[in-house]
Structure formats: structure tokens, C-alpha cells
Amino acid sequence: MTTGTPPPTVPKRSRARTFVPLGIAAWLVLEIWLLTVVAGAAGGLTVLLLLVGGLVLGGYVIKRAGRRAFRNLTETFQQQSGAAPAAAKPGSEGNALTMLGGLLLIIPGFLSDVLGLLCLLPPVRKSVARFAERSLEKRMRAAAPGSFGDAFQQARIHYPDGKVVPGEVIRDDGASSYPDGASSYPPRDDRGRRPPLTP
Helix, strand or coil: CCCCCCCCCCCCHHHHHHCCCCCCCHHHHHHHHHHHHHHHHHHHHHHHHHHHHHHHHHHHHHHHHHHHHHHHHHHHHHEEEECCCCCCCCCCCCCHHHHHHHHHHCCCCCCHHHHHHHHHHHHHHHHHHHHHHHHHHHHHCCCCCCCCCHHHCCCCCCCCCCEEECCCCCCCCCCCHHHHHCCCCCCCCCCCCCCCCCC
16 A cells, blocks of 8 residues: 555646737737738838837837826825825826837837827726726625735725725724723714824
């Protein structure tokens, strides 16, 4: 009779590891085909000028979005340090999608250029931001207790003006223990607006 460890089980290959390389290969083949079609119809010089134009435009878009993100970060730090809060400027949101659009413009190819230009359109940015927020909220609601998603959900408190403030939610479900054996905390008399928490 022989004893030993059971043979190791081979982990299942995820769908993403299967389909993402296939999608990238199909995208590259489509980009090369589009380049040859446009080069045959308009000439190689036109294709070269279009690729260089996409490179320049993508670099400009990324540089501008990076400056805007840095300016927003600086204003946020100034607000946290006690300066007067500034009003939100139009177009200050969606920097990530703008940078993605610039990166797609830099990548050589016409399909990536079309997708990059779509990322720069304000209606597309707003719809993608709404979709991302809804999907994140759905995942946070479905998070199992004790998981990272549950901790992230508990660490967000929405103020009425739309700002998200980090914090902790303490639920009074009867299982909590209070100091000095009391059944609840004493009522508070400081119901006004509190100053921001700064380290």
C-alpha cells in the first residue's frame, strides 16, 4: 500500500486569458488590413500623414488632460488645507477617458484612432462614467461581508452635495458593545457641520 499526496489539480483557465489574446490578434489583423486598404486608395503618403497627425493629436490630448488632472489635484489639496472651496469647473471630470482617448490616438492604426476620437466626445464620456458608476455600485451592493468590496462600501459616505467622504459606518444592531455597559451612546448636541478631518 502506497501513501502520498493526491495529484495536484490543474487550475481552470479563465475566459479572459483565452479570449483577450484572440481579440488583440484580431484587432491587429484588422488594423493592418485597414492600413493597406487606405494606402491602396489614397496613397502611402496620406497614410503616413494620418498616422503622424494621430500621434501629434494624441500627445496634445494626453498633455492637456494631465495638466487638468494636476490642477484638480492641486485645488483639492488647497481645499483640504482650509482654503475656500472652489466651484467645480465644467469639463473637469473624465480625465481618465480623455487620456485613454489620447493613448488610442497615439497607437498607429485607424480603428484605434476612431475609438480615441469617440473617447474625446463629451456625451460618450458622460455615458461611460454613468455606466462605470452604476456597475461599481452594483458590485459593491453584491459584495460579500468581509470582502474588499464590502470594506470599500463601508468606507464611503455621500454628502448631499455629491462629495464622497471617507469614513466608517457603524451599525447599531444590538450586537455592539458600548462603553461602561450603557445600552446606547448619549445624545449629542453638536449637530452642525463639522470641519474636515485632516491628518
